[in-house]
Amino acid sequence: MNNHQRSASGAKTPDVKLVVMGRMGVGKSALVVRYLTRRFIWEYDPTLEFSYKHQTLVDDDVVSMEILDTAGQLYGDNRRQWEGHVRWGDGFLLVYSVTDKQSFHDVGRMKEFLDEAKKPRNVTAVILANKMDLKHERCISTDEGEKLAQELSCGYFEGSALLGDGVISEAIEELCREVRRRKMMENRTRRRSSSQMAKQVFSRVLTKIYNS
Template identity: 40%
Template sequence: MNNSATTIQDPGVAVPGATLRPYLKRKKSSLGETKVAVVGAGGVGKSALSVRFLTRRFIGEYDQSSDTKYKHTAIVDGESVGFELLDTRSVNEDNGARDEVIRWGDGFMLVYSVTSRTSFDTLLDIRRKIEDVKKVGHVPVIVVGNKADMAHVRQVTQDQGRLLAIDFGCPFMEVSASEDVNKVLESFHVLCREILDYKRRSRTFLDRVFGLKKS
């Protein structure tokens, strides 16, 4: 895994008319930095989604030779959230879901292309491996179908994607990294909410079990 981190400043477009100064005064999350890994088969647009989220720009071609880790700050539900985002590279058909990636991540964006049934079918194996490595019954994930703008070559219906997410017990979104930046941003924010809710529930459980004082 490439441990070098690229810090990208939040351009501040999440709230129309806002400036950078109010963001700097926002209270940061008390639950620490949110570690998100973007996983899925090669060619589904993992890098395009990651860069869209980080910079609001779209890249059509991306020559990725290794995993790439970024640092980013975004406003989610009025709260400043620090992200570590890992854009994974698929190596030897591992779909980016290597043991070290899974151990590192707090939550996972499971990406497939609506134009590739094979990339959709791999999500079952990815989900199973995440649960095996994490050794817990629930891990924050979101199922994201990318390339929704390419309906003329669609191989996976929206209902099929939605049903898979219901089976996983997680949110689902169809997006187009090339055409809809707002849906891409929302997909990351939805996953962030899942992670923060999971962390809050976990901390509350530990407080009950061990009688820890809440911060």
């Protein structure tokens, strides 16, 4: 199943809302387009944001998602806009390029920003190291990426938007899986809390009846 479209007002609320974040030039748009269309496009306008709707199978379930491909830098003049993105999103794909050390360091800053904005809820995030095809330009090792992911409590994947090696789908679908798992746990907690409150109210009513 590979249908996708730009988001439209009035559309059904997606099961999962994903935000793709990363420094300019790491290949965020190329990753998203590769995932949605299985094609690679060389040139993008880094100042434009797009939101896409998509359906796919995750663990044999049809999952509808909305993917926000962000533009610009996290610590620019649009901090309020970034905070809106964070509040909107359920899961976050944090992208860096294995050829760009600054983009690697930015991942830690992004996760810190997410943790602060989402507090007290836990942030569901996956790190994707892009541009694995540029082996001769690589300056961030797998060990460094895995260590960072462990420190930030994130899943970790390495792939290439150019090669389309299947890792992009794995990363996004694992992120969907974690978001759905967290939502199920939150729903169970809310149901238990509601049930306990109902029992307490019923108990108080019975106590008043017996004492009247």
